Amino acid sequence: MSMVTHEERLRSAGLRVTAQRxxxxxxxxxxxxxxxxxxxAGLRERVPGIALPTVHGIVNDxxxxxxxxxxxxxxxxxxxxxxxxxxxxxxVQCVSCxxxxxxxxxxxxxxxxxxxxxxxMRVIEASVTYRAICxxxxxxxxx
Amino acid sequence: MSMVTHEERLRSAGLRVTAQRxxxxxxxxxxxxxxxxxxxAGLRERVPGIALPTVHGIVNDxxxxxxxxxxxxxxxxxxxxxxxxxxxxxxVQCVSCxxxxxxxxxxxxxxxxxxxxxxxMRVIEASVTYRAICxxxxxxxxx
DNA sequence: TTAGTTGCAAAGGCTTTGCACGCGC
DNA sequence: GCGCGTGCAAAGCCTTTGCAACTAA
Numbered sequence: 001m002s003m004v005t006h007e008e009r010l011r012s013a014g015l016r017v018t019a020q021r022x023x024x025x026x027x028x029x030x031x032x033x034x035x036x037x038x039x040x041a042g043l044r045e046r047v048p049g050i051a052l053p054t055v056h057g058i059v060n061d062x063x064x065x066x067x068x069x070x071x072x073x074x075x076x077x078x079x080x081x082x083x084x085x086x087x088x089x090x091x092v093q094c095v096s097c098x099x100x101x102x103x104x105x106x107x108x109x110x111x112x113x114x115x116x117x118x119x120x121m122r123v124i125e126a127s128v129t130y131r132a133i134c135x136x137x138x139x140x141x142x143x
Numbered sequence: 144m145s146m147v148t149h150e151e152r153l154r155s156a157g158l159r160v161t162a163q164r165x166x167x168x169x170x171x172x173x174x175x176x177x178x179x180x181x182x183x184a185g186l187r188e189r190v191p192g193i194a195l196p197t198v199h200g201i202v203n204d205x206x207x208x209x210x211x212x213x214x215x216x217x218x219x220x221x222x223x224x225x226x227x228x229x230x231x232x233x234x235v236q237c238v239s240c241x242x243x244x245x246x247x248x249x250x251x252x253x254x255x256x257x258x259x260x261x262x263x264m265r266v267i268e269a270s271v272t273y274r275a276i277c278x279x280x281x282x283x284x285x286x
Numbered sequence: 287t288t289a290g291t292t293g294c295a296a297a298g299g300c301t302t303t304g305c306a307c308g309c310g311c
Numbered sequence: 312g313c314g315c316g317t318g319c320a321a322a323g324c325c326t327t328t329g330c331a332a333c334t335a336a
Binding site: 159160161178179180195196199200203220221222 | 324325326327328334335336
């Protein structure tokens with residue numbers, strides 16, 4: 001998959017390489033669409049002393065550096081994070097269990113929709129969220 | 144515009160008609176994409192005693208009843224509300240000043256994208272957020 | 287009358303702030 | 312050694328909860 005190590009990503013963004021930042025990136029690679037709390041939990045083995053506010057600080061720095069993307073979905077009251085991938089993908093979200101999966105853009109690398117009325121704004125990117133029911137929830141009758 | 148009064152909307156949803164609910168709907172008609180706090184501020188003249196938690200309760204009830212839609216946008220740390228319109232529109236958001244405008248769906252009334260990989264989920268709806276720079280911000284050099 | 291609503295204080299959940307200490311470069 | 316990063320307590324912001332008082336039907 002990734003030819004580029006976490007360390008290289010950090011260096012080329014001008015950020016110092018610390019155990020905490022590398023561990024956050026590792027956790028993100030393992031669990032995409034994770035909230036800060038889940039990353040924190042997945043980290044505590046590797047970096048025992050780390051505190052939740054530190055994880056928030058790190059994901060903020062990484063987001064500002066363009067290494068990480070913050071995803072905010074309807075009815076999810078907290079930010080989810082994923083490693084920035086440059087593949088213009090979007091998200092499907094089960095309205096029942098909340099599971100989130102990636103959806104490659106239907107058209108290509110460019111934003112896959114063109115607004116018919118852009119109110120004079122110059123569009124930078126489009127993000128699409130599909131709200132859906134996953135098979136398990138449908139089978140279990142969780143509508 | 145609206146042939147249907149707020150009162151009628153409430154009644155047909157099986158909700159009691161109260162001054163507070165009508166005032167919230169009025170405020171929403173005046174200011175679309177407003178957070179609960181702004182609705183509360185816009186209401187205090189008309190319904191002096193109303194408290195912010197009450198506004199939250201009302202928009203929640205109206206959202207559950209399908210009269211109001213909750214909109215959650217990237218980098219907006221709180222929910223915005225608008226009157227449910229059944230016109231399948233989406234949103235453009237200026238990344239600089241935060242202004243939000245409606246965007247009619249580019250393709251039609253149906254969700255305008257078909258996920259190439261739906262992970263076995265049955266898609267209910269698609270919501271699209273365009274991130275953009277508005278003319279004012281671009282002129283003022285607020286990139 | 288009475289079940290649905292409201293007022294509002296208090297609590298809850300996520301995130302940011304602040305500053306002393308620590309460590310990458 | 313210099314500064315950027317981290318640890319973590321405390322604060323901040325938005326939203327929900329809980330319950331007594333109220334009111335639409």
